[in-house]
Amino acid sequence: MSGEFYSGRQVAGLVTFLVVGAVLGVGAYQAGGRLSGAGSGAQVSAAAPSAPDGQALYAGNCAGCHGAKAEGGLGPGLAHTAAWGSAEFTRAVLDGQSPQGRELGTVMPRFRQTGLDGAPATDAQVAAIQAYVQTLK
Incomplete structure (x- = not known):
């Protein structure tokens, strides 16, 4: 039975991999929204245009x-x-x-x-x- 379980190091590595993947995925999703003009950044700039310099x-x-x-x-x-x-x-x-x-x-x-x-x-x-x-x- 002991061969069926993963070691603590393997579990920690898998969890780390999943967390890093989730962070990168969320960051890429948000960056894509900003680049396409969608999302909260476009709404803020449309609602409050900056004063001329x-x-x-x-x-x-x-x-x-x-x-x-x-x-x-x-x-x-x-x-x-x-x-x-x-x-x-x-x-x-x-x-x-x-x-x-x-x-x-x-x-x-x-x-x-x-x-x-x-x-x-x-x-x-x-x-x-x-x-x-x-x-x-």
């Missing part, structure tokens, strides 16, 4: 002309925009109009037409850029 938007759309720290370059420095309200800043960024109604240079993109990051510009993106520029004083 003003620093990244500035770096990708503005810094080339206005300088990395808004100090100026091809375009003017942006220190004076700290006194602008959100409507004035938005009008300048989206339509190329100064608060006084003056047309900004032709080099200044009209982001209402060109968009930001390959998509139509949003008020939230412009507000994020303005907030970031104000930190550069």
Whole structure:
């Protein structure tokens, strides 16, 4: 009869194998759900979209002309925009109009037409850029 039973070491090895297999299986299942867009991760991001990153938007759309720290370059420095309200800043960024109604240079993109990051510009993106520029004083 003693030949019919497994040793304690064999039983422990089998249990370890089953536990590791279960952990790997659950992990692979969850990763597959995240990669396919299903599961709780997609629901959370759809319910609460993240705020635009003003620093990244500035770096990708503005810094080339206005300088990395808004100090100026091809375009003017942006220190004076700290006194602008959100409507004035938005009008300048989206339509190329100064608060006084003056047309900004032709080099200044009209982001209402060109968009930001390959998509139509949003008020939230412009507000994020303005907030970031104000930190550069």
